[in-house]
Amino acid sequence: MLTAVAIVVDGAVFAAWLFIVSVGLTLIYGVMRILNIAHGSLYALGAYTAAWLVGAYFAQGYPPLAGYLLLPAAALLVGVVAGLAIERGVLRLMYGRDEVIMVLVTYAIFLVLEDVIKLIWGVDPYFAYQPYGLLGTVDVLGLPYPIYDLATIALAIVIGAVVWWGLNRTRVGKLLIAVIHDREMSMAVGIDVTRLFAVTFVLGAVLAALGGAVSAPKISVVPGIGVEVIVLAFAVVVIGGLGSVGGAMIGAVIVGFARAAAVHLLPEAELFVIYAIMAAVLVVRPYGLFAKPEARRI
Amino acid sequence: MLRGTNAHRASALGAGIALAVGLGIAAPGSAQDGSSLRIGIVTFLSGGAAGPFGVPARNAAELMVSALNEGSVPAPYDSKGIAGATIEPIIIDEAGGTQTQVSEYRNLVERQNVDLVIGYISSGDCQAVAPVVEELKRLTVFFDCGTPQIFEETVTDPQYLFRTGPTATMDSVGAARYLLEVAPDTESFAGINQNYAWGQDSWNDFVAAMKVLKPEVEVVGEQFPKLYAGQYGAEISALLTSGADAVHSSFWGGDLEGFVFQAAARGLFQRSKVVLTTGETAMFRLGAQMPDGSIIGARGPHGVFAPDSPLNDWFRQQYFDRYGTWPTYPSYKMAQAILGVKTAYEKAAGAGGALPSQEEVIAAFEGLEYEAPSGTVKMAIGNGHQAIQGVTYGIYSYDRDSGQPSLTDVRSYQAECVNPPDAVKSLDWINSGFEGASC
Numbered sequence: 139m140l141t142a143v144a145i146v147v148d149g150a151v152f153a154a155w156l157f158i159v160s161v162g163l164t165l166i167y168g169v170m171r172i173l174n175i176a177h178g179s180l181y182a183l184g185a186y187t188a189a190w191l192v193g194a195y196f197a198q199g200y201p202p203l204a205g206y207l208l209l210p211a212a213a214l215l216v217g218v219v220a221g222l223a224i225e226r227g228v229l230r231l232m233y234g235r236d237e238v239i240m241v242l243v244t245y246a247i248f249l250v251l252e253d254v255i256k257l258i259w260g261v262d263p264y265f266a267y268q269p270y271g272l273l274g275t276v277d278v279l280g281l282p283y284p285i286y287d288l289a290t291i292a293l294a295i296v297i298g299a300v301v302w303w304g305l306n307r308t309r310v311g312k313l314l315i316a317v318i319h320d321r322e323m324s325m326a327v328g329i330d331v332t333r334l335f336a337v338t339f340v341l342g343a344v345l346a347a348l349g350g351a352v353s354a355p356k357i358s359v360v361p362g363i364g365v366e367v368i369v370l371a372f373a374v375v376v377i378g379g380l381g382s383v384g385g386a387m388i389g390a391v392i393v394g395f396a397r398a399a400a401v402h403l404l405p406e407a408e409l410f411v412i413y414a415i416m417a418a419v420l421v422v423r424p425y426g427l428f429a430k431p432e433a434r435r436i
Numbered sequence: 437m438l439r440g441t442n443a444h445r446a447s448a449l450g451a452g453i454a455l456a457v458g459l460g461i462a463a464p465g466s467a468q469d470g471s472s473l474r475i476g477i478v479t480f481l482s483g484g485a486a487g488p489f490g491v492p493a494r495n496a497a498e499l500m501v502s503a504l505n506e507g508s509v510p511a512p513y514d515s516k517g518i519a520g521a522t523i524e525p526i527i528i529d530e531a532g533g534t535q536t537q538v539s540e541y542r543n544l545v546e547r548q549n550v551d552l553v554i555g556y557i558s559s560g561d562c563q564a565v566a567p568v569v570e571e572l573k574r575l576t577v578f579f580d581c582g583t584p585q586i587f588e589e590t591v592t593d594p595q596y597l598f599r600t601g602p603t604a605t606m607d608s609v610g611a612a613r614y615l616l617e618v619a620p621d622t623e624s625f626a627g628i629n630q631n632y633a634w635g636q637d638s639w640n641d642f643v644a645a646m647k648v649l650k651p652e653v654e655v656v657g658e659q660f661p662k663l664y665a666g667q668y669g670a671e672i673s674a675l676l677t678s679g680a681d682a683v684h685s686s687f688w689g690g691d692l693e694g695f696v697f698q699a700a701a702r703g704l705f706q707r708s709k710v711v712l713t714t715g716e717t718a719m720f721r722l723g724a725q726m727p728d729g730s731i732i733g734a735r736g737p738h739g740v741f742a743p744d745s746p747l748n749d750w751f752r753q754q755y756f757d758r759y760g761t762w763p764t765y766p767s768y769k770m771a772q773a774i775l776g777v778k779t780a781y782e783k784a785a786g787a788g789g790a791l792p793s794q795e796e797v798i799a800a801f802e803g804l805e806y807e808a809p810s811g812t813v814k815m816a817i818g819n820g821h822q823a824i825q826g827v828t829y830g831i832y833s834y835d836r837d838s839g840q841p842s843l844t845d846v847r848s849y850q851a852e853c854v855n856p857p858d859a860v861k862s863l864d865w866i867n868s869g870f871e872g873a874s875c
Contacts, residue, residue: 148670261486358693
């Protein structure tokens with residue numbers, strides 16, 4: 139019983155984290171058809187900025203609860219500055235190229251940003267542990283869980299809801315959906331696709347950085363954290379279907395619960411289980427669970 | 437035509453994953469001088485292991501090289517350079533994975549033409565480079581990596597390869613002995629270790645040693661998260677539900693620090709005695725965040741566990757003066773490797789003082805005993821190519837008034853108590869009931 143409850147809670151916490159770190163990747167792919175490898179660097183930049191701000195804030199002894207605002211602030215700062223710089227500075231010049239070229243371009247950006255991070259923050263770890271312990275823990279059948287982790291679940295639901303609402307209920311969202319469905323037709327009817335691309339990329343960058351910012355309090359922020367995240371985020375969005383926000387949510391839930399179950403019941407399979415699911419899904423549905431096959435255009 | 441096809445999508449994804457997996461960075465040196473001794477030094481300068489391991493090791497290398505070249509190291513290392521030759525270090529980044537490191541190693545030996553290589557923190561890199569060392573026939577000293585497989589499986593008849601840092605067996609046997617001495621009523625234990633050679637070997641040796649020392653003790657859980665996983669929520673729940681009296685972890689670097697944050701917030705350290713075999717590297721950084729009562733080790737008598745001696749006092753002070761922080765075990769192990777090389781070269785050179793040949797150095801290095809800042813190093817096993825040393829553990833506590841970490845109940849185990857004899861595999865030795873151990 140305890141194990142079953144632990145699997146549910148651990149699975150939900152991990153799924154929430156996975157969704158937060160992968161939703162930006164799938165959003166950008168859905169709209170722009172760019173598999174953004176630099177997503178990992180944006181995550182890392184978010185984590186470093188948050189850790190740096192939180193460290194400085196708590197060192198001054200300011201009111202602790204207001205410190206939580208630094209996490210979204212860091213994400214916004216990184217997303218807007220780095221997102222705009224990447225989109226306006228590089229990607230804008232590359233639109234219309236083959237998807238593989240765009241992967242190489244964003245990989246190059248990833249490498250540059252990894253060194254930028256090293257240049258700014260060095261290689262020593264940064265900590266932002268204060269927000270993690272501050273809220274205390276709740277006991278679930280005698281198993282303590284930090285409230286911060288449970289709040290992450292709430293945050294993931296909010297992000298999912300806001301992205302859904304934004305896409306389906308706002309004008310910009312409807313324009314984005316039009317672009318996702320048919321980019322050429324959207325341009326033909328006068329939608330400013332280039333501007334929408336900038337908006338989407340910044341939004342995706344903010345979400346990537348938010349993933350890093352909310353992770354920062356529970357990890358040691360060290361060089362290389364971005365690499366791990368890209369690989370996991372890829373697995374999640376591929377399972378759900380590249381470009382599908384709902385798919386990312388389902389993918390995160392599947393991976394989250396499968397991994398938690400493996401850790402509790404069959405620890406040897408933990409590493410393997412994520413990729414086993416990915417392989418199984420791709421065998422049955424090569425485009426992922428929620429993406430539709432596209433006709434090849436000649 | 438703007439839209440990608442499915443084939444594009446698949447290949448883009450493949451390319452993406454392939455690219456995401458590996459990063460390679462190289463920074464070869466260039467100077468050439470006939471009268472000098474060119475030493476390739478390989479240590480993490482980027483990636484997650486750089487901060488806690490790579491850079492402290494690089495700092496120690498730079499400190500030792502400049503002090504040796506000046507002749508300012510205390511006796512018996514007060515002669516200039518190595519056998520009179522000026523040391524010329526060529527420092528290489530260990531990041532990038534095993535393939536990159538094999539290429540970098542070949543590059544160091546074949547193109548940079550170094551006289552020897554000192555390096556490697558990652559057990560994975562050591563396993564990949566070890567056979568290449570024997571193939572290229574260039575003296576190479578592993579200074580830190582811990583997997584006992586190097587001389588037990590990978591290179592069983594080493595000629596050119598040495599390792600001046602002891603194996604994970606020493607850490608695990610020492611940890612088991614210490615745990616059962618300070619908490620003799622331990623009835624069950626669990627482990628969380630990284631899923632690669634170092635984590636697996638550490639855990640296997642620890643389990644075997646616990647079973648020999650207290651046969652009725654029960655293993656109630658073992659977790660092997662991926663290296664650099666970062667998120668350990670489910671693993672910590674599993675450890676909590678296991679009800680283990682003790683938890684063993686050989687985690688290091690960012691993984692160790694993240695695990696401590698997450699496990700401490702959930703009270704794992706209150707429920708179980710947690711043994712962190714590399715805890716010393718994180719204690720100064722974590723300070724009050726490292727829970728009181730943690731059992732921590734330093735992979736040998738390094739850092740805060742190092743014995744008082746003029747050499748150690750000099751090393752600690754020099755390091756602090758130069759870098760503003762105290763040296764941790766990777767610094768000690770790098771210094772130890774360099775001093776081992778100096779001792780071997782000078783023993784081979786004899787009174788004549790001319791730079792000896794590689795074969796003479798190797799003959800002198802085999803079975804060598806020498807002094808390092810952390811005490812005596814004996815190249816006693818692996819046909820005289822593998823060092824043994826004692827190991828020390830202690831219980832961590834943090835004094836909030838003074839802001840200083842301290843260690844209580846510090847206990848040391850001599851080298852022959854925690855290392856197998858020559859020509860006996862670690863696990864066989866443990867399972868034999870530590871045959872021939874002298875404690």
